[in-house]
Amino acid sequence: QVQLVESGGGLVQAGGSLRLSCAASGRTFSGYAMGWFRQAPGKERESVAAIRWSGGTTYYADSVKGRFTISRDNAKNTVYLQLNSLKPEDTAVYYCVVATSWYGRSWKRWNDYDYWGQGTQVTVSS
Numbered sequence: 001q002v003q004l005v006e007s008g009g010g011l012v013q014a015g016g017s018l019r020l021s022c023a024a025s026g027r028t029f030s031g032y033a034m035g036w037f038r039q040a041p042g043k044e045r046e047s048v049a050a051i052r053w054s055g056g057t058t059y060y061a062d063s064v065k066g067r068f069t070i071s072r073d074n075a076k077n078t079v080y081l082q083l084n085s086l087k088p089e090d091t092a093v094y095y096c097v098v099a100t101s102w103y104g105r106s107w108k109r110w111n112d113y114d115y116w117g118q119g120t121q122v123t124v125s126s
Contacts, residue, residue, distance in 0.1 A: 002026045002115040004096050009120030012086055016124070020081040022096030022117060033099040034072065034079040035059075035107055038092035038122075048094070049081060050107035059107045064090075086124045093119040 008020040022034065035050030049070040050059045058070050069082040079096065096117035099105060105112040 002098050004098065004115060004117035006094070006096050006117045006120040009094060009122045011123045011125065014086060014088055014124055014126050016086050018083045018086065018122060020083065020094055020096075020120060020122070022079045022081075024077045024079075024096075024098060024115075027100075033102050033107065035097050035099075035113070036070065036079075036081050037095045037097060037110060038090075039095070039119075040089075040092040043092075045095075045110060047108040047110075050097075051079060052102060061108075083122065086122075088124045088126045091122060091124050093121050095119045 003025045005023045006020065008018060010018060012018055032053045033050055036048040037045050038048050039045040046061065048061050048064055049068055051070045051072050053072065060068065067085045072079045097113035098115040099112060100114045
C-alpha cells in the first residue's frame, strides 16, 4: 500500500505562486511515476503534470507549460508542483497520483495510476 499526503494548497492572488507537496510512504519508488491532476467545480478532472521517478522525464498539460514545474526528491519520496503565474482558471482541487509501473500507460489517464491522494484546494482570486 501507498499513502499519499498532500500539502501546500491555499488562497493566492492572480499572478502569485504556490508549491504543492506530496509525500508518499509505504513503498520504494524506483521505476514508478507520480503526477498531479486537478478538478475545478463543474469541470472534468484533468491531468496537470507527471514525472518519472527514474530519469526524471516530465510531462505537462499545455495549459500549464511554462508556469508549473514538477520535481521530485527521491530521498524523501516526495513530488512537488511549483505553481507560478497563477490564474483564476487554475482554481481547483489538486490530486497527487502514483503509478506502480509505466509500461503501456498514459500519464494523462487517471485510471492508469494506482494510488490517489485526498486532494488539496488551490484558489486563485482575480
